[in-house]
Amino acid sequence: MKLFLLTWFFSLLYKIASKPVLDQCEQIKKYTHVLFVTAHADDIETIAGGTASLFVKCGSIVNYVITTNGDKGWSKDYTMTSEELATIRESEALSAAAVIGVTNVTFLRQEDGRLEGVDPIELKKNITIAVRLFQPDLVISFSPELDYATYAFGLMHSDHQRTGLTTLNTLWPAARDYLSFTDLYEDGIMPWIHQRCGSLLLRLQTTFQCHR
């Protein structure tokens, strides 16, 4: 009898604890392939890690594209080099992705803080490759709009704006237009678009702490 009551109690606890996730899954399960396009290795974990985790928990296949190598932004001492930091950031990104359950991370490895100096067509082409190959139902990236309020939270960055704007321009029309990059078409990377494909900025906090 005791064992029965204990089993019943824990099954009740499980039902209560899992209900919110299941409810959310009902709403988002239509997104089977979710692509995050961010600028820095820690962007997803600090801004939308909980969202990425939720998609994975609900069964979505989640991929990341990170446009810079993260070789700036170290304030603890003056001994770190950009090369060392880029290596650390890439490793941290993979560790954090693994915690969430994301196994595919594409690094475009542009210099941190100087994305505005990168050839815009080349950047768009690289994101186009990721979109065409992965074929996402949902793309999540930064808003390209200038938002002063987000400065207080360290979310406003020129790399964020550039990544968000280029991602939008990739989704329409570069990803679906074979004439945009005929060499990709000739290499078998076929044009692709999904009618639900869009872009939005999510500002959810995460508990994942894989970044120094």
Ligand SMILES: [Zn+2]
């Ligand atoms: Zn960032």
